Amino acid sequence: MKSKLVYWLTYTGMWLLALLPFRLLYILSDGLYFLMRHVVHYRRRVIRRNLKNSFPEKSEAELRELEREFYHYICDYMLEEIKMMRMSFEDLSRRMEYGNTEEYLAMIEKHGGIVVLIPHYANFEWLTAMGAFMKPGDVPLQVYKPLRNKYVDEMFKIIRARHGGYNVPKHSTAREIIRLRREGKRVVVGLITDQSPNRNEANHWTTFLNQDTVFMDGGERIAKMMNYPVFYCELEKHRRGYCKAYFDLLTENPKQTADGEITELFARRLEQTIRRAPAYWFWSHKRWKLKREDVKHNG
Template sequence: MKTFIVHIGILLIKLIGHLPFWAIYFLSDIFYLLVRLIGYRKEVIFRNLRNAFPEKSEKEISEIAKRFYKHLCDLFFETFKVHAISNNEMAKRMKFHNTELLDKFYDEGKDVIIILGHYGNWEWVPFVNGHIKALGTQVYHPLRNKPYDKFLLNIRSKWGTLNFPMKTCFRDMLKLRRAKQHFIIGMIADQSPAKNKIQYYSTFFNQEVPVLLGAEKMAVKTNSPVAFLRVDKVKRGYYEATFELLVERPKECEEFEITKIHTQHLENIIKQKPEYWLWSHDRWKHKK
């Protein structure tokens, strides 16, 4: 029965994906009212915002939370839209800047580690394939729900992106290297590591927080340049993604230096428009 319900849900998502954008955002507005009514993760969101911005008034915190809820609902339905959106439509709504940085490293025979945060719209990022010379790949966490995991992988693979499970990503990366296939590999680095796998704490929005070290370790082992992909929301349904070089020669960096750099870089971006980061994620749940 549970599997049947999941498949019905996936079918509904596919049907929603075929709706025009005006209908998508109409549904998003309705969903926003429901989310606010039930107070989805309200305690976590407001606690995170208050701790991150102690200088802001309660009114300012509430306004950021309101804008965050609106963006979260838009993001929810924009992910559904990936299933059916055309390349021409996506090209109007997702722009990439400074891709020549990646092409430069490609011409030099180098692969690039791309750091992302849960900021803007990360589900539209795989559209970068076709805009760069290298092969786009990304690391993901497999879901326990197998039918939904398969559906989400199909969405993330739509434009030719290869998806590597976190447990095997380094091995998969080496296979591409042996095949002389140059690539970029996207890694979302603002997730919480499992409590028994915490190796390092950094400061993020005035608080000590455990940070994943996978990107740094991979960069140092392969001496691959590290870049950050900043995804800005221009207006509803329109994004601009910019590649920004963080570290060109990782082996020259001190231990944890790369992690500190990309953590601080993300914080600086979030401060500019905080409503576009995933405040509903309990990022500070593991205390040192």
Template sequence: MKHIQVILIRAVLYIFQRIPENTALSFGKKLGLFWFHVIRYRRSLVIDNLRKAFSQEKSEAEILRLARDNFIHYGIYLVEFLRLPGLDRDDLEKRIKILDTSHIEKALLKGKGLIVICGHYGNFDLMAIAQSIAGFDTYIITKKIRNKSINEYWQKIREDKGVKFLPKKKSLFAILRLLKQNKIIGMIFDQHMGGNKGVNVNFFNRPASTMKAVAMIAVKTGTPVVPVFNWREDGIHYLTSGPEIPLVTGSTKDETVLFSTQKFNDVIEAFIRQHPEQWIWVHKRWK
């Protein structure tokens, strides 16, 4: 079965790397529309999440339009990823525009390493690659995909473009070691985090269990935290950094972690609001 999966993956990659880019992206858009109108897998979840986030701000028609555009985004994203192995550095630099990395550079001058937080918006694979192109020594905390064959290909495609990974499990000591070397750790900050790994803070005015590790590490080490954002616009992928997010001090360490995690969430939410169609509404963020 694994052998068949590998053959299918290679066949799909081969096809999409050889058809014209405009044709491929047009197919991605149509695939997203087909998914939204016909397949409908997780469509109700996306619409429900959008209602939770925007019911007080947008009409039902606007929410449905956002949901449709979100599925179009997924379709285009899939095609972009399938074409990624065939792109060299020159190709990538034509498609990626790095707007502002000054906040990253400034934070690194402190010599305590850097945690960059980001979300699943835009093409988040290209966001990691863009940081490599910009010359930043960044390690991304990643969770394995359950399907081993797909995970191996997904990992290899990104590693071939200069992305470095740390496994999510048992990564704390590696993170602390790299921060001491003034390296950058990239952490996806917008997913549900259950059990004692998360704290309940607001996300779009609703309680959402959110990763507390970023705040805990920042409190322990004094490592600065900087957000990075990316989005797709007219076929170009833009990357920018935001100002360092200072810790919000509470009367106890737990309060500092809680208040700071809320602040990090606020920054992520504010950016999602700028390009809501490009976030991962298919994720069960509120549980």
């Protein structure tokens, strides 16, 4: 009962916030920035450790500037996520542009589906409207990890499905893709691929941003199972509230790649994206909490 009450209070508050125009939301974001960085110190130790370990060549002043930019970005991101509750399809399509979609669409047509590997970068949540440029009947499938609180989980599913996104929990992904394929549906399987995996998902280790890092390989396994071409989603944040997505083909024939090759390609592309404009990645995540020796010990 208490969780349900918190859900409705949170949902109502977010709904009211979403009514505000972007100009006022960004004024609120500036205030939230001051609170999170200078008062609450939101995950400051994690952010500073991640930045320092990732960019050992940068001076203390450069790292503090990246920290400042990141806090501004993450506050904008949170309010932009809330804004999705009330954004029109036209406004979302205007603020999230898509480039080079020709090959993307051709591969869906040719193979019956594709896999898109997406990072926690820039306005990635706004990709939920990518069905805008797909053919009617094609399914933009969004793989997500269910949240522990079922009410909050339901709220975010509603937000992400407003403009045609089809939410599928990660444990049901393969079964749902096979079902859709049997029904003759073409699908785009979108996966956020840069989370820190669980121990039982820690299959691909590499050096990433100067650190020993493990990546989830679920996207690669789905691509090989279905023989779907794999794309990397390159995101560019142009200014507040405006972003552009590009889709770069990593491989058309995943079954012909070596184990871990696709996941490694994703890691290398993500590293390039981050180094180009570092502030717009999720530095507050405990990305490197899993260590290789811990996995070996539990293996």
